[in-house]
Amino acid sequence: MAEREIRVTGRLGLHARAAANLVRVASQFQSTITLQRLDTSVEADAKSILSILMLAASRGTQLRATAEGLDEQAALDAVVDVFARNFDEPEKAEPPLSSAITEEIRSKGLGVSDGIVCGRVLRLQDGTRDVYRAEIDEADLERERRRFRAAVRLSRRQLEAIKERAERELGRGNAYIFDAHLLFLEDAKLTRDVEDYIVNERANAEWAAKVVGDRLLSIYLQINDEYLRERGSDIEDVIQRLLANLTGEGRAHPKLSEDSVIVSPDLLPSTIAELDLNHVRAIATDGGGWTSHMAIIARGLGLTAVVGLRDFYNRTRTGDQIIVDAQRGEVILNPSAATIERYEFTTPGTVSSRADATSDSGPVITRDGKSIALRANVELPAEFAAVRKFGACGVGLFRSEFLLSRPGLLLSEDEQFGSYRALAEAAGSDGAIIRLFDLGGETGYELSERPERNPALGLRAIRFGLKHDKVMRAQVRAILRAARFGNLRLVIPMVIDVGDVRRARLVIAAEEASLHSEGVEYDSVKVGAMIEIPSAVLTADRIAPEVDFFELGTNDLVQYTLAVDRGNDDVSDWFRTLHPAVLFGINRSLKIAAEAGIPALVCGEMASTPAYAVLLLGMGAVDLSMTPASIPRVRSALSNIDTNEAAELVRMCLDCATADDVEEIVRTEFRKRWPDVFPPKALPPPAIS
């Protein structure tokens, strides 16, 4: 056995990159190489990065290095040498990991929810899923281990690709953290322990990885050195990646600190619903578009958000400082002192994001005396207060599926009843329209066992309800019972035609009859149809006689009319709300509703944009529902409009062939007619050819 005492001299102690270099050197020898702290006697295997990091050896720590085996002397010499060379790292090129990328990085995206926020990055990879334990048969244990190894291989390929890109785009010095991640991933301490756990406990690989990962993390959390303790987040990152690859799903999100800015490749609405909203200041995502549900919820909650940042997530580290500027549609990572000063942040936090309350309420009256109802779209009970705060005429759309804050989790009838009753009470005499669960699609609420090939065209909304009528029946009963406590209506999402309406109405009628025969108190409700797919527009005249109202979902109407995924920023240039085909659809639906004598609300994001709301008025809409924070803005614009003028404009727009043509008319005509109401910023920007 050969041994020697050595001292850690690097400024940051035995940190991840140093440990990675040490592992590389030690692994070249056959001998067992151990490092032991002289003060605490804690020991580490020099071939395991996890083990070395757990020494928490900061600068000045005295260690005893021991090598035992055939090549022990050579091994010891090499280890001592790598310490003496300070791990081949120039002292000053040793940035703390959490701010490895220290130069200011700016990234352009699309501001979808107003505000400017300065905070700390919290990285979140989406698709949060719980890990469950499963008992594995003796005969299947080997297969389970193979599955784990396959997930390790897949994770390795992903990390190598990330590392390569980071090297290319940010330079070698900033990509080294992924070397450490790769070493964590393949560290025997992790892989062997997981495989042992699978076999000894007959556990599934996910569970084994979680238990072993949690154990490692809990050891890290006890480290008495803040810098080294933070490395726990790197281990967590790797474990989450492994779990995501094992389950084919996503990664659990960590705890939130006061000023978190969630940075994510693409955030599922279900994940936002799960976040501790008191601690989130802003959201920045690689994907997403103006009408993606994530953006809609961010607006609803008054959370500043910039989406469509493409490759931003991979450039960040949890803990990095960040400015999210939704006004410019920009994020700034590691802002310089000068930048921060320019933004006039005195302390990190929010400069401006949440819209102000208003004292105006009730309908808005246009210049020609038309009364227009402005209602609120609401996703989460946390937003109920905003209905009053922004002077909404009740709730025009309650996206009830957001009550199901976890995928696969359904609320009981009683739990739903409680929420709908609270909604009815919050909405006041103007009432609330509850949409039956619009599950599936991009909401992240997938209830089917198999992933769908094409979720936007899959078993979603009323299709899901009709297939799983137990779920729908419980919801309908809860709504009918809650209707006693206020003015509630019910709307059926994504009907294809009147056939869907008839089937849904049969379920509603049956539940009314059951409640009646059970002696449970309830009230009947008016039933409407969402008009948001082209077939519903084309057959609207046949739907109208069998419903109490129409509700136009312009977000999906744009998506399905133009065949453009509303959540995919690669095609956001084609997502054109003012496309004439969309305007035809809206115009036709509103006309048919008027002829049939039924109300028609317009509730997509279009109504939240004042200039677009003017066009809706020009097509005859008198009932708009929108993100509550937009109401004051829309109110003030519409009070300056004469609906006859708006109708004149619409006639011009309906003659157009392309969205560009419509937008050009909007720009020139609005500027001419209402220059004080619509500054250029409030109008569609000119197309870049």
Ligand code: PEP
């Ligand atoms: C719409 O499609 O416009 C709508 C209001 O519903 P959602 O955005 O929830 O699909």
Ligand code: MG
């Ligand atoms: Mg919709």
